[in-house]
Amino acid sequence: MxxxxxxxxxxxxxxxxxxxxxxxxxxxxxxFLKALIDFGFKxxxxxxxxxxxxxxxxxxxxxxxxxxxxVDSADIMVPAQxxxxxxxxxxxxxxxxxxxxxxxxxxxxxxxxxxxxEELKTIAAQGIRVIGPNCFGVxxxxxxxxxxxxxxxxxxxxxxxxxxxxGGHAVELGRQARGRGLRFxxxxxxxxxxxxxxADLLEYMARDPETKVITAYLEGPREGRRFxxxxxxxxxxxxxxxxxxxxxxxGARAVRSHTGSLGGEEAIWRALFQQTAAIRVGSLEEMAxxxxxxxxxxxxxxxxxxxxxxxxxxxxxxxxxxxAVGLALPPFDDAMRKRLLExxxxxxxxxxxxxxxxxxxxxPDVFRRVLETVAAVESIDTLIATxxxxxxxxxxxPMPVPRDEIVRMLVEVPAAVRDKSGKPVVVVLPVGxxxxxxxxxxxxxxxxxxxxxxxxxxSLPSLDRVAKAVANVVTYYxxxxxxx
Amino acid sequence: MxxxxxxxxxxxxxxxxxxxxxxxxxxxxxxFLKALIDFGFKxxxxxxxxxxxxxxxxxxxxxxxxxxxxVDSADIMVPAQxxxxxxxxxxxxxxxxxxxxxxxxxxxxxxxxxxxxEELKTIAAQGIRVIGPNCFGVxxxxxxxxxxxxxxxxxxxxxxxxxxxxGGHAVELGRQARGRGLRFxxxxxxxxxxxxxxADLLEYMARDPETKVITAYLEGPREGRRFxxxxxxxxxxxxxxxxxxxxxxxGARAVRSHTGSLGGEEAIWRALFQQTAAIRVGSLEEMAxxxxxxxxxxxxxxxxxxxxxxxxxxxxxxxxxxxAVGLALPPFDDAMRKRLLExxxxxxxxxxxxxxxxxxxxxPDVFRRVLETVAAVESIDTLIATxxxxxxxxxxxPMPVPRDEIVRMLVEVPAAVRDKSGKPVVVVLPVGxxxxxxxxxxxxxxxxxxxxxxxxxxSLPSLDRVAKAVANVVTYYxxxxxxx
Numbered sequence: 001m002x003x004x005x006x007x008x009x010x011x012x013x014x015x016x017x018x019x020x021x022x023x024x025x026x027x028x029x030x031x032f033l034k035a036l037i038d039f040g041f042k043x044x045x046x047x048x049x050x051x052x053x054x055x056x057x058x059x060x061x062x063x064x065x066x067x068x069x070x071v072d073s074a075d076i077m078v079p080a081q082x083x084x085x086x087x088x089x090x091x092x093x094x095x096x097x098x099x100x101x102x103x104x105x106x107x108x109x110x111x112x113x114x115x116x117x118e119e120l121k122t123i124a125a126q127g128i129r130v131i132g133p134n135c136f137g138v139x140x141x142x143x144x145x146x147x148x149x150x151x152x153x154x155x156x157x158x159x160x161x162x163x164x165x166x167g168g169h170a171v172e173l174g175r176q177a178r179g180r181g182l183r184f185x186x187x188x189x190x191x192x193x194x195x196x197x198x199a200d201l202l203e204y205m206a207r208d209p210e211t212k213v214i215t216a217y218l219e220g221p222r223e224g225r226r227f228x229x230x231x232x233x234x235x236x237x238x239x240x241x242x243x244x245x246x247x248x249x250x251g252a253r254a255v256r257s258h259t260g261s262l263g264g265e266e267a268i269w270r271a272l273f274q275q276t277a278a279i280r281v282g283s284l285e286e287m288a289x290x291x292x293x294x295x296x297x298x299x300x301x302x303x304x305x306x307x308x309x310x311x312x313x314x315x316x317x318x319x320x321x322x323x324a325v326g327l328a329l330p331p332f333d334d335a336m337r338k339r340l341l342e343x344x345x346x347x348x349x350x351x352x353x354x355x356x357x358x359x360x361x362x363x364p365d366v367f368r369r370v371l372e373t374v375a376a377v378e379s380i381d382t383l384i385a386t387x388x389x390x391x392x393x394x395x396x397x398p399m400p401v402p403r404d405e406i407v408r409m410l411v412e413v414p415a416a417v418r419d420k421s422g423k424p425v426v427v428v429l430p431v432g433x434x435x436x437x438x439x440x441x442x443x444x445x446x447x448x449x450x451x452x453x454x455x456x457x458x459s460l461p462s463l464d465r466v467a468k469a470v471a472n473v474v475t476y477y478x479x480x481x482x483x484x
Numbered sequence: 485m486x487x488x489x490x491x492x493x494x495x496x497x498x499x500x501x502x503x504x505x506x507x508x509x510x511x512x513x514x515x516f517l518k519a520l521i522d523f524g525f526k527x528x529x530x531x532x533x534x535x536x537x538x539x540x541x542x543x544x545x546x547x548x549x550x551x552x553x554x555v556d557s558a559d560i561m562v563p564a565q566x567x568x569x570x571x572x573x574x575x576x577x578x579x580x581x582x583x584x585x586x587x588x589x590x591x592x593x594x595x596x597x598x599x600x601x602e603e604l605k606t607i608a609a610q611g612i613r614v615i616g617p618n619c620f621g622v623x624x625x626x627x628x629x630x631x632x633x634x635x636x637x638x639x640x641x642x643x644x645x646x647x648x649x650x651g652g653h654a655v656e657l658g659r660q661a662r663g664r665g666l667r668f669x670x671x672x673x674x675x676x677x678x679x680x681x682x683a684d685l686l687e688y689m690a691r692d693p694e695t696k697v698i699t700a701y702l703e704g705p706r707e708g709r710r711f712x713x714x715x716x717x718x719x720x721x722x723x724x725x726x727x728x729x730x731x732x733x734x735g736a737r738a739v740r741s742h743t744g745s746l747g748g749e750e751a752i753w754r755a756l757f758q759q760t761a762a763i764r765v766g767s768l769e770e771m772a773x774x775x776x777x778x779x780x781x782x783x784x785x786x787x788x789x790x791x792x793x794x795x796x797x798x799x800x801x802x803x804x805x806x807x808a809v810g811l812a813l814p815p816f817d818d819a820m821r822k823r824l825l826e827x828x829x830x831x832x833x834x835x836x837x838x839x840x841x842x843x844x845x846x847x848p849d850v851f852r853r854v855l856e857t858v859a860a861v862e863s864i865d866t867l868i869a870t871x872x873x874x875x876x877x878x879x880x881x882p883m884p885v886p887r888d889e890i891v892r893m894l895v896e897v898p899a900a901v902r903d904k905s906g907k908p909v910v911v912v913l914p915v916g917x918x919x920x921x922x923x924x925x926x927x928x929x930x931x932x933x934x935x936x937x938x939x940x941x942x943s944l945p946s947l948d949r950v951a952k953a954v955a956n957v958v959t960y961y962x963x964x965x966x967x968x
Contacts, residue, residue, distance in 0.1 A: 313703075320732050433662070439923050
């Protein structure tokens with residue numbers, strides 16, 4: 001049985017030992033145990049500490065071998081020096097998996113501490129699957145397990161799998177995603193990868209029916225060749241989005257200090273992205289944007305963009321941003337110009353694609369008719385519309401009807417146009433103003449974003465982000481078709 | 485007298501005609517006049533409309549020649565076809581300057597409308613300085629004049645000059661800057677530049693003692709050679725930050741449709757940035773960030789960065805981001821590592837630069853001592869510190885003292901370290917969470933940003949933005965020294 005098949009003991013443990021928790025609730029271990037309880041772990045929890053006692057109403061067992069029931073998995077947070085002994089005891093007790101949160105191993109650069117990690121490798125090879133050390137562990141809502149510190153992470157499962165060589169990024173992506181309504185099947189911070197590595201996790205997620213889009217943050221893979229082959233075959237079945245960090249010389253040095261791994265050469269990574277359908281991103285934000293876009297946009301999303309939105313200068317910037325990521329803005333002809341002139345005044349507007357609707361906010365009905373007119377152009381695959389709702393929400397202009405009503409009407413437009421035309425519509429929903437007071441209008445913007453999501457409309461705060469996300473989706477389906 | 489010297493009639497008019505305002509307050513002209521009144525225009529306002537009447541308690545004169553006092557400048561917002569006649573009347577009446585807000589000229593691509601613009605050129609050449617047409621005009625707080633729509637723009641002057649070929653960008657930068665506390669000497673949306681162009685405005689701002697940093701958004705300059713020469717000489721005296729848009733083929737087409745100008749070739753622009761000390765930016769955001777950094781950072785800000793902040797993965801990304809813009813992170817030696825070990829635990833931290841302080845937020849005193857230790861390293865010029873205050877503000881963790889108190893203590897640290905060490909400290913102040921509710925914590929973040937600004941500390945929401953802004957400042961002083 002390969003390692004990937006053995007991971008369910010860690011993702012879905014029934015009985016879980018939490019080793020390194022004392023009777024003092026206000027310690028690192030105590031807070032983590034509390035996070036598991038808060039998160040709603042459904043199996044039995046067995047705190048372990050040689051001093052015994054009780055914590056959160058649970059009996060503390062001196063050693064894992066004292067636990068009266070079979071244990072599926074152990075969460076280990078004792079000091080680095082004690083970890084090998086604890087892991088040996090787990091193995092002896094028949095525990096099938098472990099997550100080692102403790103750090104202070106090879107990442108320190110200290111040979112003695114690197115030797116400790118070698119010991120863990122040897123023990124794991126005898127039959128226990130290990131995530132870590134130096135990690136934040138596993139977030140698997142369906143298994144009731146959260147990563148560290150993730151007591152307040154969403155309890156609902158979702159379609160995104162995340163493989164992260166950084167614990168901080170796992171927490172950060174979870175945090176961003178939570179607010180944006182993105183949900184995970186599994187997110188794994190696997191740290192120094194003394195046993196389970198990026199390839200094992202990719203293999204698991206490739207087979208996992210719950211995972212529809214795989215995302216990965218990588219510094220230095222442990223099994224580069226195997227990972228490459230797995231990416232190649234997996235990306236034909238489901239999208240893989242990879243952020244590879246540490247490619248600059250200085251970045252590679254930071255990688256060594258962080259997870260004790262080698263950064264790897266840019267040439268190898270370039271080959272991976274050329275020869276597989278995996279999508280390369282450059283930040284956590286672009287990773288989340290791309291995953292969301294892959295989940296919301298249809299397969300027939302195309303590169304030929306019809307752009308509708310605000311302001312001449314903005315339209316120029318939008319055009320540059322699209323061109324930079326390989327999206328095209330086919331110019332509209334005179335007949336199209338005439339059709340748009342029936343809807344918009346000639347002064348202060350542009351009709352050639354982008355269509356600049358002139359004033360910051362057009363009436364909802366005009367907005368809809370302009371979008372429909374653009375959607376009807378045969379050479380257009382995908383629409384991008386800018387909605388500076390903050391002009392309404394922030395009270396910049398007098399409005400003839402209540403503000404909430406205008407926002408509600410505007411927000412319904414893109415889905416209506418999509419449903420009528422069959423073409424994807426993506427929305428740029430800018431953040432308005434930097435003032436302390438404008439943070440209030442930001443709430444309304446986020447509510448509009450949530451409403452878009454409910455209607456299956458992708459919205460992001462800037463044109464740059466929309467352009468990248470759309471281009472990444474198109475590129476994925478193109479590559480998946482051509483590498484098949 | 486050159487054109488630049490004649491612009492004060494437009495920036496600081498005593499008597500101002502507003503042409504195209506009717507007795508109906510709720511029209512375009514009426515709202516603009518109201519904006520001027522709200523903004524606090526200090527001279528006399530003379531609305532002009534053939535129908536006469538009264539608006540906001542002001543008498544409407546049928547024609548500009550009917551105004552009983554000498555008029556310095558006229559704001560014109562009549563339909564395009566009527567503009568030449570109105571401008572001729574202004575010239576005849578001895579008006580020295582005009583701003584033509586009306587659009588519908590060469591930017592439409594229509595030959596008849598382009599001919600109208602030629603007419604304006606001919607009239608202007610006879611002795612009246614004209615901003616526009618197809619523009620949002622002039623924002624000059626000291627002169628009491630605001631651009632369109634800018635009734636709520638700050639009334640205080642500041643050190644930033646902005647030359648913008650896009651009205652939308654002028655409004656947008658003003659809007660962003662307002663919230664961030666950036667203040668302008670003059671911001672000019674000059675549109676189609678039938679008379680006053682980018683070179684005239686640059687010449688004015690070069691001489692203007694109030695303007696300390698010049699920023700410019702350009703699509704296609706009208707006097708390329710003269711502009712180039714002016715950039716070269718001016719950038720030795722004060723920083724010039726330029727965003728040139730429309731460099732891609734599609735972008736150049738959008739430029740033609742927007743301001744009827746030619747985008748210009750990338751090679752020419754590359755030469756400009758190579759041969760002058762002007763700084764190139766790629767977005768409005770980077771322009772504002774760079775202007776703020778130029779105003780807040782000292783001349784001795786250097787490329788060798790000491791980085792302190794949160795999380796291993798974040799540190800790797802930070803290192804890549806710095807390397808990408810030419811900032812260096814000199815690795816710390818073992819002696820330094822020992823010093824840091826006295827302040828931080830070995831587990832879960834990194835000591836080599838970046839220094840990862842481990843947990844999301846360290847106690848203010850430890851944070852200060854770590855920063856001081858890094859500032860004391862001779863090979864470090866400039867410090868960058870990440871402060872994820874939203875962990876406190878958003879209530880993610882239990883805190884031993886009141887949250888406001890922790891935030892207050894943390895926010896004082898960077899200025900204290902700067903004052904003690906004499907080295908610049910720049911802060912990364914991330915936005916926390918995307919939830920509707922977290923918009924509340926965003927208020928606290930913005931208050932912290934305002935407090936930083938009061939203390940002369942530059943803070944921006946992401947490491948990427950900080951790295952670019954710092955690199956732009958360093959590059960400016962390097963280029964200014966070497967092109968002298």
